[in-house]
Amino acid sequence: MTVIGVLKKIVFYIALVAIWELVYKLGVDVFSIWKSYTFPSPFQVAKSLYNLVKDNTLFVAILASMGRxxxxYLLSVVIGLSLGLFIVRFxxxxxxxxxxxxxxxxxxxxxxVxxxxLWYGISEQSIIFVIAMGSIFSISIATEGAISNVYPLYIKAAKTMGAKGLKLYINVIIPAALPGIVAGMKQGWSFAWRALMAGEMISSSKGLGYVLMVGRDVGDISQVVAVMVVIIALGLLLDKVVFGRIETNIRQKWGLKTEI
Structure with missing residues (x-):
């Protein structure tokens, strides 16, 4: 991305924060539509974020959540891909x-949950189970759809050259379906995030979901929004660094456009 592109993004997000602050001022100070504790300002959220960083709560929560x-997610990828291949094969x-x-x-x-x-008790295994179950099926559906939509000419050409069975899948079908499979894995990643929050808010003593729940229980809406901002930022960062690069490499390898 060019310097101008980065500057445009920065200006866009600054404008969003400014609109947020304006809405807060109008709703709380001018028209008194709602109370300040029900809709925080950007400065209140920034203060809560600073406090979470200062006492190291945020970093501990991020490490715990990312590990789970x-x-x-890796468990859901293995099971989801296997299930998708299974329902295509049979x-x-x-x-x-x-x-x-x-x-x-x-x-x-x-x-x-x-x-x-019931099966694992209130433990790490229960949270990991919820995460896996939250994303397995989206990955398997995407895998099945991607393989089923492989251009038939590729398969016919491979069969005429003697490819069949496992060799046909490894050398032709799976590579041809890879863009769709990666898209399904990306979708599964978003479902895994949602499942993580569901698991941590109920059966965890640390993690982003737990910090979110604490903010809810004490009525600190600024802490709730601060955690939401962190989750969004982590999701965007990982999407850009991991899935963005994978998708770009695949599209370049297949000679597809990377921009529209």
């Missing part, structure tokens, strides 16, 4: 189980 998130089973997987995907992550507590 990465472990749960058409009869796939045709009957796809609707079930789609239905399970529509379940909110919070629905898995009672199972996690």
């Amino acid at each position: 998130l990465l472990l749960g 058409k009869y089973i796939g045709d009957n189980i796809k609707a079930l997987i789609l239905g399970l995907q529509t379940l909110p992550s919070i629905c898995w 009672p199972f996690a507590i």
